[in-house]
Amino acid sequence: MxxxxxxxxxxxxxxxxxxxxxxxxxxxxxxxxxxxxxxxxxxxxxxxxxxxxxxxxxxxxxxxxxxxxxxxxxxxxxxxxxxxxxxxxxxFIHGMTMREWLDTRWRPRPALAALIIHRLCAALGHAHKSGIVHRDIKPENVMIRSDGCLKLMDFGIAQIIDHQKLTMTGQLLGSPAYMAPELINGKPIDSRTDLFAVGVMLYQLATGELPFSGRNPHEVLARIAEAEYTRPSIICSLVDDELEAIIDRALAREPEQRYQTADDLVRDLERYLEEVGVTATQEEVTTYFTDPDRYVDQLDKRVCNALMTRAEGATRPATAPGRSACSAASSSSSATRSRPS
The missing domain is CATH 3.30.200.20 (Phosphorylase Kinase; domain 1)
Known part of the structure; x- marks a missing residue:
């Protein structure tokens, strides 16, 4: 051209x-x-x-x-x-794409991954309520403005292509790694297709690796179709059971087994972040992008302190009359978020 x-x-x-x-x-x-x-x-x-x-x-x-x-x-x-x-x-956005950031500045942290995906899900939820499905969620379509604000791009362009994501010569447009199974198989597409792609990004940000990879695009697509991926906690030991459960639900092969709305995923991410001592706000994201190395170092301390506080609370004897330490621990355990099914 x-x-x-x-x-x-x-x-x-x-x-x-x-x-x-x-x-x-x-x-x-x-x-x-x-x-x-x-x-x-x-x-x-x-x-x-x-x-x-x-x-x-x-x-x-x-x-x-x-x-x-x-x-x-x-x-x-x-x-x-x-x-x-x-x-x-x-x-016009002065800044870089999330893809560029991942390639040059990213230090995988589960809490930070959840924080960034929370912002993108909030944007998606707004679009989905207007009946708009993006279809092409990936790091290349997320801009990081110079002031740290995330911008999800290309809603208007993504939907003019066929759902198979093929050009007239049969070549794949963009990366196949973020495509949902129904997008590959030509089945009906809805907002849950975007949530699968968000799940791929959440896995990638939390571990530093993609859940679906292969020697060529066809091998990648085959693994997506079967929903075959290594558990994120094996790739990165920092990923705990709670975040792994969120990722598993987002990456379910069948749309009916995934999060049904972006708001549902937003709520689980907010609960997860609260448990690790992080506030789910754009201001928190801005602080990270303003000084990422300093933020990550402080984040590690915050998460560690939050988890220690939770552990101490779970083992502390109850003070209420007639209440045993065992029953207190049981109540604390039941109060934690269960793994999404």
């Missing part, structure tokens, strides 16, 4: 190319009317040339533009179906 740098699309001056993928090329541009920096995502010709794709892009642009959430990239404008180039205009 010839570069559009130095040209103008309607009121947008194209300044530079900042990224490209299987669906679109992303440019940094200037809105000459409002004098603001924007990102312009121009569809590749093989996608924009199809009437169905252009019509679907329009529907999704209109729908996603109504979303207002601090962790969802905001859509400003859409080219329209009659323009020579089919494109979306969004806010």
């Amino acid at each position: 010839p570069t559009l740098v130095g040209t103008k699309l309607d009121k947008y001056e194209i300044q530079s190319e900042v990224g490209h993928g299987g669906m679109a090329v992303v440019y940094r541009g200037i809105d000459t009317v409002l004098s603001r920096e924007v990102a312009i995502k121009v569809l590749h010709p093989h996608m924009a040339g199809r009437e169905e794709s252009r019509a679907r892009l329009r529907r999704e642009a209109i729908t996603v533009a109504k979303l207002r959430h601090e962790n969802i990239l905001e859509i400003y404008d859409y080219s329209g179906e009659s323009e020579a180039e089919s494109y979306l205009v969004t806010e």
Whole structure:
């Protein structure tokens, strides 16, 4: 696809190319009317040339533009179906993708993994309530703004492709590692498809490895179809039973056995984080991305202290009259979260 740098699309001056993928090329541009920096995502010709794709892009642009959430990239404008180039205009994010962060800065910690996924699930829950399924959740589609705010991207573009994620030449678009079994098998897709991909990311952030891997994409897809993966606690001993149970439920092969809504997963992550001494807020995420090494060192101490406090509470003799230490321990055990089925 010839570069559009130095040209103008309607009121947008194209300044530079900042990224490209299987669906679109992303440019940094200037809105000459409002004098603001924007990102312009121009569809590749093989996608924009199809009437169905252009019509679907329009529907999704209109729908996603109504979303207002601090962790969802905001859509400003859409080219329209009659323009020579089919494109979306969004806010421009100064920062890096989660993929880049994982490759260069990430130190796997289960609590930190739960914290980040909690924010993404909150954004997904907002979108799902509007009837929008992303279908392409992966680290490449999460931006980390320079101030530490996470931004989930590409709602508008992800849904213009076929559910098999195939191009006209039969090549897979993006990474197959985050695809849900029903996405591979051509079965009906709904919000639980996104939650499977979130489960893959949760596993990856907690352990530093992907749950489904292989020598080639077909081997990866086969393992996903069978839901075969190594238990996360084997990969990383820091992963406890509670988080492992959350991951297991998110990665269930059958959608009916997974979390049924993003809100359900959000609640379990909040309970888990509370138990390890972490507050599930964007501010907490921002603190991490502002100074990650210092944050992780302090996080290790916080988690250790929280777990010690829980252990002491579970073994402390009861003070209530007539209540035995055994019954107190039993009550403490029953108060802990059970493993999601």
